[in-house]
Amino acid sequence: MEEILDKILAGLVSFGGKLLFAGLIIIIGFRIIKFIMNRLKKGHMFQKLEKSSQTFLYSIVTVCLKCIVVLLAIAELGIPMTSVVALIGSFGLALGLALQGGLSNIAGGVMIMLFKPFKVGDFIDTHTDSGTVKEINIFHTILETYDNKLVVLPNGTLSNTIIVNYTASKKRLLDIPVTVDYKSDIDKTKEILTEILKNSKYLLESEEILVALKEHGESALVFTARMWVKTDDYWNARFEVLEQIKKVLDKEKISIPYPQLDVHLDK
Numbered sequence: 193m194e195e196i197l198d199k200i201l202a203g204l205v206s207f208g209g210k211l212l213f214a215g216l217i218i219i220i221g222f223r224i225i226k227f228i229m230n231r232l233k234k235g236h237m238f239q240k241l242e243k244s245s246q247t248f249l250y251s252i253v254t255v256c257l258k259c260i261v262v263l264l265a266i267a268e269l270g271i272p273m274t275s276v277v278a279l280i281g282s283f284g285l286a287l288g289l290a291l292q293g294g295l296s297n298i299a300g301g302v303m304i305m306l307f308k309p310f311k312v313g314d315f316i317d318t319h320t321d322s323g324t325v326k327e328i329n330i331f332h333t334i335l336e337t338y339d340n341k342l343v344v345l346p347n348g349t350l351s352n353t354i355i356v357n358y359t360a361s362k363k364r365l366l367d368i369p370v371t372v373d374y375k376s377d378i379d380k381t382k383e384i385l386t387e388i389l390k391n392s393k394y395l396l397e398s399e400e401i402l403v404a405l406k407e408h409g410e411s412a413l414v415f416t417a418r419m420w421v422k423t424d425d426y427w428n429a430r431f432e433v434l435e436q437i438k439k440v441l442d443k444e445k446i447s448i449p450y451p452q453l454d455v456h457l458d459k
Contacts, residue, residue, distance in 0.1 A: 214265040221261030229254055243312035248305050251329040297331040300347030304328060310357050317356040321345065363396060364423045366430055370437055371412040373447045378405060381415060384444060388436045389419045394429035396420045412449040 229250060232238050238246060305328070310316050314325050316335070321343045323335030333350055335343040358364070372381055385403045389395060399420035406416040417437070421429040441448060 210269050214268045217265040217268055218261060221264070222258065225254065225257045225261065228257070245305065247312060247327045247329060248301060255330065296348035297346045300349070300351035301328065301330050301333075303351040304333070304347060309355050310360075314360065315358045317358065318345065318350065318353055319356075358426075359423050362423055363399070363420050364426050366394075366419050366421050366426065366433065368417045368430070368433055368437070369406065370415040370417055371409060371449060372415065372441070373449055374411075374413055376413065376446050378413070380444070381413075381446060384440055384446070385415060385417045385437070388433060388440060389417055392419065392429060392433055392436075394421045394425045394432065396422065411451070 232253070233246070233250065238249075241249065304310075310325055312325050312328060316322065316325060321335060321337075323337040323341075323343055325333060326336045326342070327334040328347075330347075332347055333345050335345065337343060370381075370385060382403050382405075386401065389401045389403065395401070396419075402416070402418040404416055406414045408414070417433070419429075419433075438448070
């Protein structure tokens, strides 16, 4: 009996030593990976990649290296690699069936990196969420909204949805509808709007402007005032032009109609 207990104790001590060493492999290995990835991020070749490629590559290389470290730790425990490979294959099949969404996210991330519908720094709208792209990882993409919220979107969904990329081009058309009273002089109104656009500091001088009567509305004439601006200046240009339109139309005694309701009471 004593001999059996000694063998069990010796086995436990041996396995405990292997387990401790395997744990050290994981701890030290993960720290080495962190050091390597930090050096990689500062590397000249890595810095030459665009930001979206950097975040995606960093994410996928980190995951692969950590998987290798875990396999080394398992091998240190004395478990045959053939059994490990067979177990991983079976586990991978079961996990793949259970986590089809995760695999579709990886595939979606690859599609995004290949076809580049957007990149880090672009402002996009998915019709459910909008914001500036901060990171593109293996499984998800992170957006930062205008009010500084972070939105995490799965890559699988992003690769299969309609995306509007507002910053893909360096210039953007500013199109502002302007309503005026039916009694207003059409030519004078067009002249005023044209001058406002020409005097805007955001106007791209190489592009033409357009001011035209767009439609006869139910209670007002509807003009369109269009000019091209830099994409980065779009909202500042819009706010400036809208303010100038109101100020100048008021100065020229051209009224901007608004909905009114007349109520008549019978005595």
